[in-house]
Amino acid sequence: MNKLRLLLFGLSVLFLASCAKQSTPTGGPRDEDPPKLLNSNPIAESLNTKPETITLTFSEYIKLDNPSKGIVITPRIKKDEVEFTALKNVVSIKLNQDLEDSTTYVFDFQKSIVDISEENPAESLKLVFSTGNAIDSLSLSGKVNFYFPAAKPDYKDILVGIYPVGDTTDVLTAPPYYLSQVDTTGSFRITNIKNGSYLAYAWKETNGTLKAEYKSEDYDFMLDTLHLNGNIENITFNLSKADITPIRxxxxxxxxxxxxxxxxxxxxxxxxxxxxxxxxxxxxxxxxxxxxxxxxxxxxxxxxxxxxxxxxxxxxxxxxxxKFPESDRKPEKLTVSANSGKNFYRDLNVELKFNKPISKINTDSLYISYDTASVIAITESMMAFQDSAQRDILNIRLAIPDSISHEIFTVKAADSTFFDFENQVNETILSANYRKLKREGLADEISGTILNAKPPFIVQLLNSKNDLIQEQFLENSTAFSFKLVEPGTFKLRVVEDLNGNKRWDPSNFTQRKPAERVFYFYNAERQPNLVIRSGWSLQDQIIQASDPTGFKPEQK
Structure with missing residues (x-):
């Protein structure tokens, strides 16, 4: 009898526990409605208020999703001291700090408050109030781009922030005074800004610090000061990486x-x-x-x-x-690699890279094979080191006559063909293949003009994998032309090479030097793809220079 009572008691406890457990109801239609805000304390647009705790009451049970990162609070407060809690249908925000006088505060909850059943986020939820007798109403808006975008640009975690002129912090040292999240199209808008002068920045936030990590994150900055006494629109930022650690x-x-x-x-x-x-x-x-x-x-x-x-x-x-002492240390082995797999038309360009400077080449064992019995000797006149003081990159250039109809040409080097200054030789055989293209299989030309920018330019033809296919340096011209192009899908990229050093220069924040502008060709569908087939000629292609970082010209 006692055992039976014990069993019934245990079953009763289990039943009551299962009834008391909070869980998502089963059955019925899916809840697709977001939680609605019923009231808040302080109420929206309140004046002359300095709350210690903010509460929001919703129409259903809710929970918080990463509030310390997802809730954007402007102007800047000590966010690490703020406590966020959710209980049933109420969110509480304990500030644990004094707010500034005569300042408008904006709590942008984005998607941080979701219902407990289907995790639908509260929509367009912001709480605005002022510690003074007026609501600041100025705004700043614009667009963020990438100088080197991925195939599908990802604007997630891109932030734009401004700092008052005279603030001892900046985007690399502390969170901004005012802050906004960029939307999925790259657009941003900062609202309820106090009249004043500011410095503006944009960056990709990856670690939750609300500041840019210059060694790992894309960022950009405006050189001009923003004098906000009215709304400012059409600001442009162009993100790219720039490690400003001084070399030493x-x-x-x-x-x-x-x-x-x-x-x-x-x-x-x-x-x-x-x-x-x-x-x-x-x-x-x-x-x-x-x-x-x-x-x-x-x-x-x-x-x-x-x-x-x-x-x-x-x-x-x-x-x-x-110091160059005598040493018993065994030298490193000599290794060689080639740019194998390249296609060419008429002129074959071979690049051999070595891990050490080369002292001598045995040309008797270096040649080009194009069938089982036919070879082309590689002579000294065909070879040149890229740098005579380094001698670790060897260029081999020769013209393959049209009379040789074979498609595959193989550069071969036997073992002990290359010698370095430590008396080491290549121990493995080199065999690198190159494919000769036929004239009838090539497109004739891709040509066009660059608008809204001044030379010098570096114009690059990239394939669908963003590999560099051809490159031109235009010192005094805005017209480009790539001839005899292999058919395929390409991109046209232009670097505005302001200093003419024939490479792209990133920004230098400490020297207040912006990155050199990079822009692309876009087709009628606003896609960067350019398709060309055998025998085609694509002329009069227009590359419009993108907006530089900063104001539109009419706003300056």
């Missing part, structure tokens, strides 16, 4: 009989100075390491001038005393 030498030391210089980041230029450079001393520059090679050991330290320059314009000039 971390350490230098011997490596076997060679000498290594290690820098904190990869230089875009690394130049060494010595009267015997290119004859007795050679060097390589790979990633963040420069290695100097000597043709023989030296009893004394040798001085080298070194000049480093990074992509954002920082430079470092130093004098290095390098």
């Amino acid at each position: 030498i971390l350490r230098s030391s011997t490596f076997g009989q060679n000498y290594d210089i290690v820098v904190n980041r990869s230089p875009i230029e690394a130049k060494l100075g010595h009267e015997n450079l290119g004859t007795e001393y050679f060097y390589t520059n790979a990633d963040n390491r420069i290695r100097i090679y000597s043709t023989s050991s030296k009893p004394d330290s040798i001085p080298f001038n070194i000049s480093l320059r990074d992509s954002v314009g920082f430079s470092k000039d130093s004098l290095i005393w390098a």
Whole structure:
């Protein structure tokens, strides 16, 4: 009898527990209605109020979805001190700080408040109130673009913020005073701004700090000051990455009989100075390491001038005393790689890369094969090192006559064809294939004009994978032309090369230097794709320069 009572008691407890558990109701139609705000404290548009806690009451049970990141509060407050809670149908926000006098506050909840059943977010939910006797009503709006967009630009987590002039913080050091999330089209709007002067920034927020991480996040900044005494529209930002860590030498030391210089980041230029450079001393520059090679050991330290320059314009000039002692350290093996798989028409361009400077080439074992019995000898006149002081990139150029009708040409090098300054040879055979295209299979030309920008330009023809196919440098012209193009789908990209150094320069925030403008060809459907077939000629293509960062010209 006692066992039966115990069993009935246990079943009763389980039944009551299951009844008490809060869960999503089963059955019935799906709830697609978002939660509706019934009332708030303070009420919307309240004046002369400084709440310690904000409460919002909704039409149904709700919950919070990542409120510390999803709820945008402007102007800036100490968000790490704010407490967000949701209980049944009420959201409470405990501020735990004093608000500024005569200031309009905006709590933009975006999609952070959702119903508990289907997680439908409350729509267009904002709470605006003022600690003074007026609601600030100025606004700032515009568009955010990418200089190097993905196939489908992702505007998620893109923020725009402004800082009062005189504020000791900026986008790299602290959250902004006013803030807005960019929508799915790249548009933004900051509302309820106080009259004043501001500096404006845009960036991709990936870690929840509400500030830009310049080593890993795309960002942009306006050079002009925003003097807000009325609404400002059509501001443009163009996002790109720019690591502004100044380049510097971390350490230098011997490596076997060679000498290594290690820098904190990869230089875009690394130049060494010595009267015997290119004859007795050679060097390589790979990633963040420069290695100097000597043709023989030296009893004394040798001085080298070194000049480093990074992509954002920082430079470092130093004098290095390098040592080249005798060493029992086993040298690295010599390796070689080729730009195999390239297509060509008439002129074959082969690039061979080595991990060390090359001292000698045995041309007897270096040739081009195009069938089982036919070869073309590669002579010294066809070869040139890209840099005589480095000798680690070898270019081979020759014209293949039309009389040779074969399609595949193979560059071959036997083992022990290449020798380096440490008496190492290539131990593996090199075999790199190249495909010759037929004239009748090529498109004739892609040509056109660049508008609303001034040269010099770098005009690039990219394939559907964003690989560079052809490139032109226009020093004094706005007209471009790519001839004899392999059929396919392409993009046309233009770099406004303001300083004429034949490369794109990113921004430098510390020097207040904007990135060089990058823009694209767009077809009638506003797509960047350009399709060309065999025998076609696409002429009079127009590339409209995109808006630079900042105001529209009429707003300046």
